[in-house]
Amino acid sequence: MKKVFFAAALLGASVTAQANAPGGPGCGWGNMIFDGQSGLPAHLSATIVDGTSGNATFGMTSGTNGCDTSVPLAYHGSGLFAMQGMMEEVAQDTAVGDGEALTALSVSMGIAPEDRGHFKQVMHANFSELFSGEEVTAGEVMQKITELMEQDEKLATYV
Amino acid sequence: MRAVLPVLIAVLLMPTVSFADAPDLKELAEHPRWKALLHVNQGATTRGRGHSYVEDEAFFLHPRGKYRPEQELRASIKALRPPDSPERCRFPARYRFLAESLGWDSEREPLAHCDEYQQWREMIPGSRVVMVFPAAYLNSPSSMFGHTLLRIDSDDDDGSEWLSWAINFAAQVRPDDNSLFYIYRGLAGGYPGQFSIVPYAQKIQEYGHLENRDIWEYRLNLEPEETRWLLEHLWELQDINFDYYFFDENCSFRLLELLEVARPGNDFLKGWRFAEIPVNTVRALYDADMVAGWRYRPSKAVELRHRLEQLDVPEQKLARRLADDPALAETAEYRALEPETLHLAASVAYQYLRHHHRRHDIDADMRQRNLALLHIVNENPAPELPEIKSPVPPEQGHGTKMVAATGGAREDTGFGEAQFRWTFHDWLDRDAGFFRGAGIEGLNLRIRQYERHRPRLEQLDVVRIRSLAPRDRFLKPVSWFVHGGLERRQAGERRRLVRQLQGGPGLAWRLGNAKPHVFAVARMENNSAWEPLVRAGGGVRAGVLYYAGGFQWGAGTGGVYFSNDEYRHQSDLTLNVPLARNHALRAKVLHQGWRDDDGGETEFRLSWRYFFD
Incomplete structure (x- = not known):
């Protein structure tokens, strides 16, 4: 599992610059979490036609326009959380201490069902540290989650 | 070599x-x-x-x-x-x-x-297949009847749906195609349709968050072997073009084809499936014994309303102000609240901000407020919330087509009527399984015969859509209606068949079981009495819908004034009594008036409505 976080952390560092590059907005670990979803390019066309707009993809990438998260997706889907809007869902769930996005994150990290409750507690208790400022990016949060897990006796085994 | x-x-x-x-x-x-x-x-x-x-x-x-x-x-x-x-x-x-x-x-x-x-x-290991049905979305022509997609779960673990994949069949439109062009080509053919696979989480965001659609998820009872057939075949469809037709070869139809690969020999591809609408796809799956269970996923707006209902009115006002300035939480007024209430108020405020700005750019101030609200949520214990009750699932609603037999009288003359409606629901039909206050009618035909007269066309609606979206302190959607077709109206000295197109924006509210509303009306009309060919008119219509004890009541009044100084007005009262899922009685009394009308005319009618298909 170490690879997952290595990949995520790596992306967190390197994608920052790319986040605003052509073809890259709306996606990547470099996105600010509380940016909402206005950048989700799929939504406009989805609103009109319930579908995709010309660059439908088939599995090897995540399928959002300009958002190629193929590498992390291969690792149990934690790359999904690089997609705009996803980490904000996690933030919301973390504030409360439970929710589908947080569960999905724990599953994507390979955390066993019996330890997921504990994972959520640790996340909940450290909300302020994880989401320290309004300009925090998805990659930064991911990195902090990893650090928190390393410091925790039970969760360290999953890192 | x-x-x-x-x-x-x-x-x-x-x-x-x-x-x-x-x-x-x-x-x-x-x-x-x-x-x-x-x-x-x-x-x-x-x-x-x-x-x-x-x-x-x-x-x-x-x-x-x-x-x-x-x-x-x-x-x-x-x-x-x-x-x-x-x-x-x-x-x-x-x-x-x-x-x-x-x-x-x-x-x-x-x-x-x-x-x-x-x-x-x-x-995509795939162990569970789920048919997903995001409910109707009136604000988009292609989604008025809902949409269907398949979801592939990697294991039976509930709670990891966010990591599942969605299989979607859709027309491949170019981003610069506008909506009208889409409708034309969608109906006439001309778009290639393709399957795509996207993260289901993205679909939840699109439907549940951006479009505020409830989502229904039907777990299918496919065996692992059958799922394997489906996935292996899906790979064969990568980048493969189908023709896309809105009416027949649409998303719902294509998904049935995929399921036919998984479990061949079903009857659902043999029968006539013109104008397949998603709710009938779900029914077809039930008929084929493929559904193992269902789950309701409320939209974000439903979640917000649900939380809001746990607060009393003064608390709701506090929550609304908190959204504008989270720092208020430090003031005495807010400190006096129970911590659980403050948690709820802050989460309502946060969800309100996200909802309200879901289609806009977020600035630094908004980001700050979002985070500050989440901090308040985090610092205060969560209250016990009752579960969101699932409404009746769509497939348990009335049939999509309707015939009606009507008897009535206009002034002193009796008449009989035969009616056929191709699709789908008007806002006074039995509401179980439908979204209250939304009406979509396509091809609605009424033939009327007065005593000692020949049958005549009374009404032919090509399309009539009414969307009532109630407003409250937090959500302020705009309602609207559009209605086009033929109808008999007073023009000159007698009633004539007029060709009309009307529509307009409106406002609606919810008071308990009542939905008062008011619409502005813009109307274009052509009839054989008036010059020039097309007359424009404007007006207003107000009314209220009332749902109680399984009955549906509707009352309304309104008028239109035309550019040739003519005017018409109408007031009406309707009571709909569902007798069974597919049977209803409907009584309607209406009064119509016009310039120099000598008191106008009053009409009463009683119908038996039967729904099928």
Whole structure:
């Protein structure tokens, strides 16, 4: 599992610059979490036609326009959380201490069902540290989650 | 040489295979799964019966494969037989069908050389298949009746749906196509349709968050083996074009075809499926005993309303102010609240901000407020919230088509009426399974015969859509209506058939079970009494819907003033009494007036309405 976080952390560092590059907005670990979803390019066309707009993809990438998260997706889907809007869902769930996005994150990290409750507690208790400022990016949060897990006796085994 | 060798082997093999088994191949080409794999039209729609729906040369190994399933079978045998055939990597399901049918069982890993495919299959292991039905979305022409997609869960673990994949069939439109053009081409054909696979979490965001649609999820009872057929075949459809027709060959229809591959021999592709609408797809799955259970996923707006209902009015006001300035939480007024209440108020404020700005750019101030609100949520314990109650699922609603028999009187003259409505629901029909206050009617025909007269067309609506979206302290949507067709109205000295198109924006609210509303009306009308050809008019209409004890009441009044100084007004009262799921009685009394009307005319009618299909 170490690879997952290595990949995520790596992306967190390197994608920052790319986040605003052509073809890259709306996606990547470099996105600010509380940016909402206005950048989700799929939504406009989805609103009109319930579908995709010309660059439908088939599995090897995540399928959002300009958002190629193929590498992390291969690792149990934690790359999904690089997609705009996803980490904000996690933030919301973390504030409360439970929710589908947080569960999905724990599953994507390979955390066993019996330890997921504990994972959520640790996340909940450290909300302020994880989401320290309004300009925090998805990659930064991911990195902090990893650090928190390393410091925790039970969760360290999953890192 | 490497390319030549397999061909050589194939050529050598071919005569033995095709001559020896010739009669069997003819039979095999009729196998339900072979037909399903080729997407052969088995009579459900009119275009090209017996031919494949696929509009893409890349999908066929024989030039006439689209039209000749047997030829395609022979060509497939030829291409897929050699062990290292690259075609196997494109057609894994076809390969398996042939290998199992023709006893090619000597190879242990026949697809070992297909790296890309193997990688893909690893990513989508697939153990549970779910039909997903995001409910109607009136603000988009293509989603008015809802939409369907399939979801592939990687395990049976509830709670990891966010990591599942969604299989979606949609028209491939160019981003610069506008909505009207889309409707035209969608109806007339001309868009290629393709399958795509996207993270389900993205679909939840699109439907549940951006569009505020409730989502219904129907777990199917496919066996792992059947799921495997489905996924292997899905790979064959990568980048493959189908024609997309809004009415028949649409998303719902295509998904049924996929399920036919998984479990062949269903009846749902044999019957006439013109204008397949998603709710009937769900019913078809129930009829085929494919549904193992369902789940309701409320939209974000429903979640917000649910939380809001846990607060009393002064607390709601506090929550609303908190959204504008989270720092208020430090003031005495907020500190006096129970911590659980403050948690709830902050989460309502946060959800309100997200909802309100879901289509806008977020600035630094908004980001700050969002985070500050989440901090308040985090610092205060969560209250126990009652679960959101699921409404009646759509497939339990009334049928989509309707006929009605009506008797009535206008002034002193009695009349009888026959009515047929092609689709779908008006806002006074039994609301179980439908979204309250939304009405979509297409092709609504009423023929009326007065005593001692011949039958005459009374009304023919081509389309009538009414969307009532109630406003409150937090959510402020705009309602709207559009209505076009023929109707009999006073023009000149008598009632005439007029051609009209009207529409306008409106406001609606909710007071308990009542929905008061008001609409602005813009109307274009053509009739044989007025010059010039088309007259414009404007007006207003106000009314209230009331749902109580299983009955639906509607009352309204309004008028339109025309540019030739004519005017008309109408007031009406309607009571709808559902007798059973597909039967209802409806009584309506209305009064119509116009310039120089000498008191106007009053009409009463009583209908028996029967829903079917």
